[in-house]
Amino acid sequence: MSVRTMTRFHRDPTPHTDWCSRDHRCGINEHRAADVEAREVGGRAWITRTRAGDVEYAEVRIRIPLHRIETGARWQLSLTLRLIRDLLTAVAVRPGITRTGQAAVDTTRGRRAVGRAA
Template sequence: MSPHPSWCAGGHRCALGEHRADPVIVALPGLGRVALTRVRAADGREHAEVRLTVALAAAEPHARRQLLALTNHLTHVLQLATRASARPATGVHDGPSA
C-alpha cells in the first residue's frame, strides 16, 4: 500500500489498498444529508464518493416526482463534474463565474 496522502484519514478507513478521507457531512434537518468522501483507489485513481439521503414526501405521487427531479439534477451534476475533470490541469482555480 502506498504512503498515506496528507488528506487520508488512515486507520480502519484505509482497506483493500485504498485511501479514504474523513467524510464531509452537510445535513439540513428535515430535508436530507450529504456525505462526501475523497478516495484514492488501489490503482491510484481518485474519485469522490457521494452518499445522499433525501426526505421524501409521504404521498406517493409527490415522492415519485421528487425522485424524478433528483435523477435529473444528479445527471446534471455528473455532467458538470465529468466536464471539469476532463479539463487539462492549469494550476489555476477557475471558481464559479459571476
C-alpha cells in the same frame, strides 16, 4: 508432506496520502478521507475523498426523505436524478485538466485549473 488447500493472495499496500484518515476507513489498496457532512432542511449529504490504486475520486452519498404519497415520491426521485446528472456534468473532469506538467486551462470559464501554476 503438506498440501495447501487455499490460495493466498498478496497485494502490495499503497502508502497513505496526506489527506487520508489513516484509520479503519483505509483498506489495503484504498484510502479514504474523513466524511464531510452537510445538513440541510430535511436531508443530509456526505462527500468522501477516496483513492483506489492511482485514481482519486469523490464519493457522494445523500439521504432525502421521500413524500408519503407515491406521486410526490416519484417526482422527488425524478428531480433528484436530473439534478445529480446536472451535477456530474458540471464537475466532471474535462480533457486537459489532469495533464501533469502543464498549466491546463478550463476553457468553459477561461480560468486556470485548480492547483496549476500560472
